[in-house]
Amino acid sequence: MITVENLTKRYGSSTAVKDVSFTVEPGSITGFLGPNGAGKSTTLRMLTGLTPPTSGTATITGKRYADLPNPGRVVGVMLDAAAQHPGRTGRETLQLSASLLGVPKSRVEEMLEAVGLSSAAKRRVGQYSLGMRQRLGIAGALLGDPAVLILDEPANGMDPEGIRWMRGLLQDFAGRGGTVILSSHLLGEVQATVDRLVVIGGGRIVANGSLEELLAGSGTLVRGLDPIGLNQALTAAGLSLEPLTDGALRVDAGAEQVGRAAAAAGQILIELRQSDGAGLEELFFQLTATTDLPAAA
Amino acid sequence: MTVTEVTRPAAAAAPGKHRAAETTNLPPVRGQSFAKLVGIELRKSLDTRSGRVLIAAILALAAAALIWQLTHLDPGPAAFDGFLGAASTGVMLILPVVGVMAMTSEWTQRTALTTFTLSPRRVRVQLAKFVSAIVLSAVVLTVTTLMALAATAIAGATHGDGTTYAGIGGALAGAYLTTALNVVMAAAFGAVIAQTAVAILVFFIAPTAWSLAGPALFKDNAAWLDVFGAFGRIAERDLNGMLPETLTSVAIWIVLPTVVGLWASSRREVK
Numbered sequence: 361m362i363t364v365e366n367l368t369k370r371y372g373s374s375t376a377v378k379d380v381s382f383t384v385e386p387g388s389i390t391g392f393l394g395p396n397g398a399g400k401s402t403t404l405r406m407l408t409g410l411t412p413p414t415s416g417t418a419t420i421t422g423k424r425y426a427d428l429p430n431p432g433r434v435v436g437v438m439l440d441a442a443a444q445h446p447g448r449t450g451r452e453t454l455q456l457s458a459s460l461l462g463v464p465k466s467r468v469e470e471m472l473e474a475v476g477l478s479s480a481a482k483r484r485v486g487q488y489s490l491g492m493r494q495r496l497g498i499a500g501a502l503l504g505d506p507a508v509l510i511l512d513e514p515a516n517g518m519d520p521e522g523i524r525w526m527r528g529l530l531q532d533f534a535g536r537g538g539t540v541i542l543s544s545h546l547l548g549e550v551q552a553t554v555d556r557l558v559v560i561g562g563g564r565i566v567a568n569g570s571l572e573e574l575l576a577g578s579g580t581l582v583r584g585l586d587p588i589g590l591n592q593a594l595t596a597a598g599l600s601l602e603p604l605t606d607g608a609l610r611v612d613a614g615a616e617q618v619g620r621a622a623a624a625a626g627q628i629l630i631e632l633r634q635s636d637g638a639g640l641e642e643l644f645f646q647l648t649a650t651t652d653l654p655a656a657a
Numbered sequence: 658m659t660v661t662e663v664t665r666p667a668a669a670a671a672p673g674k675h676r677a678a679e680t681t682n683l684p685p686v687r688g689q690s691f692a693k694l695v696g697i698e699l700r701k702s703l704d705t706r707s708g709r710v711l712i713a714a715i716l717a718l719a720a721a722a723l724i725w726q727l728t729h730l731d732p733g734p735a736a737f738d739g740f741l742g743a744a745s746t747g748v749m750l751i752l753p754v755v756g757v758m759a760m761t762s763e764w765t766q767r768t769a770l771t772t773f774t775l776s777p778r779r780v781r782v783q784l785a786k787f788v789s790a791i792v793l794s795a796v797v798l799t800v801t802t803l804m805a806l807a808a809t810a811i812a813g814a815t816h817g818d819g820t821t822y823a824g825i826g827g828a829l830a831g832a833y834l835t836t837a838l839n840v841v842m843a844a845a846f847g848a849v850i851a852q853t854a855v856a857i858l859v860f861f862i863a864p865t866a867w868s869l870a871g872p873a874l875f876k877d878n879a880a881w882l883d884v885f886g887a888f889g890r891i892a893e894r895d896l897n898g899m900l901p902e903t904l905t906s907v908a909i910w911i912v913l914p915t916v917v918g919l920w921a922s923s924r925r926e927v928k
Contacts, residue, residue, distance in 0.1 A: 405927075408774050409773075409774070409777040410770070410773060410774065410926075410927050411926065425777060426777040426778065428777075429686065429687070429688040429689075430686050430687060430688055430689060431774065431775060431776075431777060432774075432775045433683075433686040434686075437774045439770055439774070440767070440770055442767070443766075443767035443768060443769075443770040443771065444766075444767075444768060444771070445705060445762075445766045445768050446766070447705035447706045447707055447708075448704055448705050452704050456697060456700065456701065456704070457771070457775060459693070459696075459697055459700075460689060460693070460694075460697055460775050460776065461775070462684055462686070462687050463683050463684065464683075464684070467683065484706075500771070504683070505683050
């Protein structure tokens with residue numbers, strides 16, 4: 361469980377993060393989205409005790425990060441997979457952490473196996489691809505069998521197969537009661553992986569809710585044999601609508617209302633259903649676009 | 658925006674089940690003792706190729722000096738302090754690099770990100786790095802001393818003039834003290850500057866520059882800040898009645914950078 365309350369970070373006169381609050385519940389994966397410079401990384405760094413907040417609090421399982429006696433046993437963190445010593449082998453990188461976390465060496469081998477790096481464990485990290493470093497970083501985050509995972513751009517540099525693997529791993533982790541927050545700019549990947557979204561723009565939270573709710577379309581999509589006639593009939597019935605490029609209409613009303621209005625005018629429908637969601641990409645730009653304007657600050 | 662919780666079927670199936678039940682039984686969670694932090698820092702200085710090459714190069718330098726000494730023996734009994742001096746001169750010159758790198762390498766290599774997320778109490782980690790650098794230098798100096806002892810024995814045996822260990826106590830005490838002071842000073846510079854190359858450069862140049870410029874500017878008063886003079890007096894364990902000057906030099910060149918370095922690295926933004 362992650363609780364962020366009124367977190368604010370100011371650097372001099374500029375405010376990187378302003379009054380950010382959200383919670384991440386056990387058993388769920390939360391996607392943390394925002395354009396570059398929106399305050400994602402700053403928030404994650406405040407959450408993990410790397411950057412002191414100007415005001416507000418962030419707790420993990422009820423404790424401030426710095427107050428956790430051995431943080432890696434409670435929360436697995438990967439903020440930058442590229443930040444690993446190139447001269448160390450993959451195995452040694454994990455064994456150093458294992459020693460600090462107080463977990464046995466066998467756990468290192470288990471995690472190497474789990475992320476598919478057993479055969480590359482003897483190689484130095486400098487020879488790893490970014491995708492392999494991501495896997496190593498995830499192995500490191502999982503080493504202490506944490507209840508919470510905080511991952512910044514975990515899918516970055518991974519091939520499609522790796523991304524699918526990671527999605528399964530995270531869903532399995534959440535399925536066993538784990539708490540996950542991940543940031544990503546791969547919107548399609550986020551849409552396929554997360555349960556909830558927290559969207560940040562210009563340092564503020566602009567949306568926070570379940571994926572279904574945020575993506576739910578509004579209104580009804582209807583297509584008639586005679587598009588113009590249908591348009592006139594529905595307008596006459598007092599419904600507000602928007603013609604789509606392919607001849608269908610998006611109506612701000614329920615399916616039944618639309619159906620009745622069409623039937624009353626004798627219009628034949630060939631399609632009638634709830635309108636699709638805008639899709640994450642559109643939602644993302646819609647939510648974060650205004651906050652990019654200088655005047656908005 | 659308040660929203661109902663949407664959970665996946667799998668999550669709903671096992672809400673009460675603890676995750677650990679499905680993974681290896683790990684030992685109970687313990688804090689991180691200072692000794693453990695020191696041990697990990699020592700391991701970090703030796704588990705990369707560059708770390709090992711550095712230590713190997715220092716020992717190779719000592720070996721080369723001893724071999725040269727063995728092939729150019731003066732007449733008379735083989736003197737241990739001569740061999741120790743030959744072996745340790747280069748060692749003591751390069752060992753501070755170990756101190757600098759202990760403090761800078763994590764920032765240069767960006768592993769500070771992992772280190773400080775796993776151990777958020779940064780000052781403890783930085784202190785562990787100081788201790789680890791001192792331990793590592795003491796070990797290297799001890800190996801050098803053993804090599805010097807072996808060289809003395811070999812010289813005594815091959816030349817038949819016997820061996821002399823006169824002044825062994827003083828020579829060793831001086832070597833260890835100077836090394837410890839140098840390494841701590843270097844580590845302090847590394848903690849302040851955090852860039853390996855720049856820190857090494859400043860460490861080697863600044864005190865030398867001062868020892869050249871100081872006397873010209875301040876005449877006799879320059880001794881108050883002459884760290885080499887202070888190290889020399891400490892190594893000889895004879896302060897020549899210059900206790901205040903020695904303490905001032907040590908305070909300015911070692912204590913002050915150490916404090917500033919600990920403060921700076923505990924606040925520095927980890928990139």
